[in-house]
Amino acid sequence: MESIITIATVLTMYFNAANDVNAPYLYNADLENGVIHKIEVYEKKGDNQMCAKMEYRYSYDEQGRLTTREVVRWDQSMKQWVNDFRHTYKYYKNGYNMETSKWDTSLKVYDLPMEVTLYREVAPSVTSVKTFRMNKTKDDMILTNSLLCMEPLDAVSDRLLAVR
Numbered sequence: 001m002e003s004i005i006t007i008a009t010v011l012t013m014y015f016n017a018a019n020d021v022n023a024p025y026l027y028n029a030d031l032e033n034g035v036i037h038k039i040e041v042y043e044k045k046g047d048n049q050m051c052a053k054m055e056y057r058y059s060y061d062e063q064g065r066l067t068t069r070e071v072v073r074w075d076q077s078m079k080q081w082v083n084d085f086r087h088t089y090k091y092y093k094n095g096y097n098m099e100t101s102k103w104d105t106s107l108k109v110y111d112l113p114m115e116v117t118l119y120r121e122v123a124p125s126v127t128s129v130k131t132f133r134m135n136k137t138k139d140d141m142i143l144t145n146s147l148l149c150m151e152p153l154d155a156v157s158d159r160l161l162a163v164r
Contacts, residue, residue, distance in 0.1 A: 118132075
């Protein structure tokens, strides 16, 4: 499956966002050996000031695949970053799962995943995407969305012609 989220993907997303000169946000990345571990986001204010907004924290496995993306928000009253939610990525032979968990402020841990999206290659150039959301009693996941993603026919045919 070609749509695995890698270090290069995170780096590309950062450079695309950082190069938008008209955006109301500024980005500061903690970049080491071509790997982004953290991106701080600041909002540009009209009086040439910057206000901290959020921070993304990234972790990768030994193959360079994204394993977690944690989002923390700046709490102006406490003058510190506070946890918001986390995406956890789990990889399988034919795809991967993305789990979304909210931060439980009272327990100071991430809660059970409130949403899980499954990406599975079901045929060459065809990926099944199913999203499940936790029910209100937090005892079962309910299918909320299901779709198939296919590469454009010309991209598939170009690849098939190259094989010949």
